[in-house]
Amino acid sequence: xxxxxxxRLTGSVSRLLGHGGSSVPGAVARRVDPALLRKLGGxxxxxxxxxxxxxxxxxxxxxxxxxLTAAGLRVLRNRSGANLIVGLTATLMQAARLDLSIKADWxxxxxxxxxxxxxxxxxxPRLLAVTNFFRDQLDRYGELTSAVKLVARGAAALSPAxxxxxxxxxxxxxxxxxxxxxxVVYFGLGSPDLALDAGAETLDARFCPICGEELxxxxxxxxxxxxxxxxxxxxxxxxxxxxxxDVVREGPSVRRVRLLVDGAxxxxxxxxxxxxxxxxxxxxxxxxxxxxxxxxxxxxxxRTSRGAFGRMETVSFRGRELRLALVKNPTGFNQVLRxxxxxxxxKMVMIAINDRYADGRDVSxxxxxxxxxxxxxxxxxxxxxxxxxxxDMAVRLKYAGIHPTLIxxxxxxxxxxxxxLMEESTPPLCYVLPTYTAMMELRGALERQGLVSxxxxx
Amino acid sequence: xxxxxxxxxxxxxxxMNLYGDRGNVLALRRRAEWRGYDVDVLDVNPTDPxxxxxxxxxxxxxxxxxxxxxxxxDFVSRRQELVAAFQDGLPTLAVCGAYQLLGHxxxxxxxxxxxxxxxxxxxxxxxxxxxxxxxxxxxxLDLSPKTLVGFENHGGRTFLAPGQEPLGxxxxxxxxxxxxxxxxxxxxxxxxxxxxxxxxPKNPQLADWLLSRAIGFKTGNGELxxxxxxxxxxxxxxxxxxxxxxxxx
Numbered sequence: 001x002x003x004x005x006x007x008r009l010t011g012s013v014s015r016l017l018g019h020g021g022s023s024v025p026g027a028v029a030r031r032v033d034p035a036l037l038r039k040l041g042g043x044x045x046x047x048x049x050x051x052x053x054x055x056x057x058x059x060x061x062x063x064x065x066x067x068l069t070a071a072g073l074r075v076l077r078n079r080s081g082a083n084l085i086v087g088l089t090a091t092l093m094q095a096a097r098l099d100l101s102i103k104a105d106w107x108x109x110x111x112x113x114x115x116x117x118x119x120x121x122x123x124x125p126r127l128l129a130v131t132n133f134f135r136d137q138l139d140r141y142g143e144l145t146s147a148v149k150l151v152a153r154g155a156a157a158l159s160p161a162x163x164x165x166x167x168x169x170x171x172x173x174x175x176x177x178x179x180x181x182x183x184v185v186y187f188g189l190g191s192p193d194l195a196l197d198a199g200a201e202t203l204d205a206r207f208c209p210i211c212g213e214e215l216x217x218x219x220x221x222x223x224x225x226x227x228x229x230x231x232x233x234x235x236x237x238x239x240x241x242x243x244x245x246d247v248v249r250e251g252p253s254v255r256r257v258r259l260l261v262d263g264a265x266x267x268x269x270x271x272x273x274x275x276x277x278x279x280x281x282x283x284x285x286x287x288x289x290x291x292x293x294x295x296x297x298x299x300x301x302x303r304t305s306r307g308a309f310g311r312m313e314t315v316s317f318r319g320r321e322l323r324l325a326l327v328k329n330p331t332g333f334n335q336v337l338r339x340x341x342x343x344x345x346x347k348m349v350m351i352a353i354n355d356r357y358a359d360g361r362d363v364s365x366x367x368x369x370x371x372x373x374x375x376x377x378x379x380x381x382x383x384x385x386x387x388x389x390x391x392d393m394a395v396r397l398k399y400a401g402i403h404p405t406l407i408x409x410x411x412x413x414x415x416x417x418x419x420x421l422m423e424e425s426t427p428p429l430c431y432v433l434p435t436y437t438a439m440m441e442l443r444g445a446l447e448r449q450g451l452v453s454x455x456x457x458x
Numbered sequence: 459x460x461x462x463x464x465x466x467x468x469x470x471x472x473x474m475n476l477y478g479d480r481g482n483v484l485a486l487r488r489r490a491e492w493r494g495y496d497v498d499v500l501d502v503n504p505t506d507p508x509x510x511x512x513x514x515x516x517x518x519x520x521x522x523x524x525x526x527x528x529x530x531x532d533f534v535s536r537r538q539e540l541v542a543a544f545q546d547g548l549p550t551l552a553v554c555g556a557y558q559l560l561g562h563x564x565x566x567x568x569x570x571x572x573x574x575x576x577x578x579x580x581x582x583x584x585x586x587x588x589x590x591x592x593x594x595x596x597x598x599l600d601l602s603p604k605t606l607v608g609f610e611n612h613g614g615r616t617f618l619a620p621g622q623e624p625l626g627x628x629x630x631x632x633x634x635x636x637x638x639x640x641x642x643x644x645x646x647x648x649x650x651x652x653x654x655x656x657x658x659p660k661n662p663q664l665a666d667w668l669l670s671r672a673i674g675f676k677t678g679n680g681e682l683x684x685x686x687x688x689x690x691x692x693x694x695x696x697x698x699x700x701x702x703x704x705x706x707x
Contacts (some may be wrong), residue, residue: 212524364477365478405688
């Protein structure tokens with residue numbers, strides 16, 4: 001109890017001082033009681049779900065929350081920036097009563113890959129879902145296989161009754177199911193319409209996670225996600241329990257997706273763009289299926305889907321429509337470019353690249369983004385390079401084949417980026433693709449200008 | 459042979475593509491295309507033929523340790539033909555892992571030694587930690603600007619034998635080993651370096667150094683028409699300023 005009080009007090013002080021930092025109270029409380037997260041994890045009515053993987057954690061967590069809420073369950077979810085151990089602690093702590101019980105059925109916790117072993121040990125989740133594994137900020141995480149190993153360690157430490165929900169289309173994620181002691185629910189895409197015809201993408205994982213042989217694909221959706229088999233050892237895409245088999249566009253941003261859940265068809269509508277968001281939706285449906293939640297709730301939860309914090313989130317100001325979509329690694333960036341290209345309206349595309357620690361200090365990944373194929377089909381009438389690495393981004397755009405006169409470089413501060421968005425000549429539709437800290441800074445600048453009210457995610 | 463057509467070979471694009479290596483190939487391609495050349499890039503994977511006689515420039519990048527180990531055998535099996543082509547003057551850029559493979563041998567994280575092709579007189583020992591961060595060096599090549607900027611991320615520490623020419627002197631960052639202030643290696647027209655970032659887009663003078671030698675290698679006259687490079691040099695200068703004092707770090 002002392003830990004809870006200390007942490008909450010810190011939270012209030014931190015907020016009074018104007019720090020948004022939702023993790024600080026978690027850190028303080030853990031100092032007072034290192035076992036706090038274990039105790040809190042046991043305080044939920046039903047239990048916790050952890051969602052991890054390189055891309056899609058935040059959006060799929062939000063979709064799971066919406067589905068469970070539609071099923072009449074009380075759900076707690078952490079904010080995207082609070083996905084380390086201290087963040088998970090803070091999230092549960094803020095909802096806890098003094099006896100450490102929590103007035104919620106489920107906690108849906110997106111969790112950083114590196115925190116998974118500890119989170120599994122302390123939270124004792126009932127379910128662990130894995131979105132995908134891509135190269136991500138190599139200077140911080142090291143190589144792709146080290147992230148896979150960390151999550152595998154967590155998966156091995158799950159209680160025997162806990163369930164794994166895995167992306168069948170990702171060879172590394174799917175390979176985690178081979179050692180599972182408990183139930184495994186696989187999800188994937190089965191619609192050939194979504195397959196890529198050609199891709200100049202750098203493949204992060206084209207080799208078999210079991211034997212190292214080059215995988216052979218009959219269908220590839222993007223990056224290394226698809227229908228694969230290893231000619232060396234026979235490792236192949238497991239058959240998904242929940243699969244998206246057909247996708248029909250119903251409007252500029254609405255799609256109807258036909259799901260097969262254990263063979264039974266269900267139609268859902270989704271207003272989030274891009275193939276990557278179909279994966280997020282199918283993951284959420286698979287989690288729901290694993291927990292025994294009915295299809296009505298899945299349909300309802302997905303129907304009301306919207307962009308999570310900075311993930312294709314729409315903000316209006318001064319008659320302009322601003323769409324914010326976080327970019328943090330080549331695969332995610334490629335997917336966001338495709339989603340922007342799906343919107344037929346002319347637009348400004350601003351790319352704000354910071355190289356602070358949380359963004360990854362190494363910006364070489366920008367060169368692995370397939371801008372060459374995408375630049376001419378994006379409907380962009382203006383390109384703006386912003387952030388601490390604005391100059392690098394401008395070079396990147398030039399070498400993508402965009403004429404330098406269409407590329408504007410603004411100063412390295414968020415205010416400079418905001419200024420460019422507010423100018424009269426700026427088109428009414430702006431897509432802003434920032435790295436993590438660039439997004440936080442831009443939001444801060446928008447708030448300070450009074451252009452949007454304080455952002456509260458949820 | 460058409461003098462306006464260039465063939466670049468990209469060796470092991472599937473295995474060795476970790477740090478934006480695409481960017482180096484793209485920079486070479488664009489800077490040749492903007493000068494009116496047609497460029498073919500030939501992707502060469504393990505066991506694929508490498509028709510060195512018809513190649514004007516060779517690029518090899520860095521890879522995950524596991525992937526680097528997977529190509530060692532193939533690379534060493536091509537030793538004779540590669541060394542012969544290097545001696546003939548084939549312009550080559552080898553970044554990070556590929557740079558290590560051009561030495562006598564390199565040590566992987568678990569302590570084992572793997573062979574290189576001994577083009578450079580150097581060896582790479584496993585370090586206790588990774589050397590990660592931004593780098594600025596002063597190059598020994600005849601370049602303007604003299605500085606090269608990039609990012610390094612390597613576990614190995616590379617030591618040059620006396621007499622082995624480095625690419626340059628470290629102004630900021632670790633370089634080859636963090637001790638002797640040397641970075642990279644050069645012999646004939648082969649450049650090895652730990653710098654990525656990607657390297658060539660922000661260092662257009664080095665891209666042109668390689669390109670001019672590729673064209674010279676092919677036609678005997680490596681003269682290049684000048685290109686405007688406002689964006690490239692601004693990105694270059696921003697990094698020099700930021701990491702050599704004056705700017706924030």
